[in-house]
Amino acid sequence: MVLSLSVVVLLLILAWIFLRSGGLKFSHALVCVLLGFYLASSSMAATIHNGLTATANVVSSLNP
Numbered sequence: 001m002v003l004s005l006s007v008v009v010l011l012l013i014l015a016w017i018f019l020r021s022g023g024l025k026f027s028h029a030l031v032c033v034l035l036g037f038y039l040a041s042s043s044m045a046a047t048i049h050n051g052l053t054a055t056a057n058v059v060s061s062l063n064p
Contacts, residue, residue, distance in 0.1 A: 007038055008035065008038045008039060008042055008044075011031055011034055011035035011038060012035060014031045014035075015028075015031055015032050015035050018031065018032070
């Protein structure tokens, strides 16, 4: 778990740097995909899912 979490943090930092630089190359997209796979298999997956579900519920309940 410690190795997986450190890989997630490393990939998150790399994705942030790539996002801030403005140019998304194939290697940058690959890092983002790997980050998604590592996040999905980590213990944070349930928290992320619950947060996104709650956000979607709030947005869907808004009336324009």
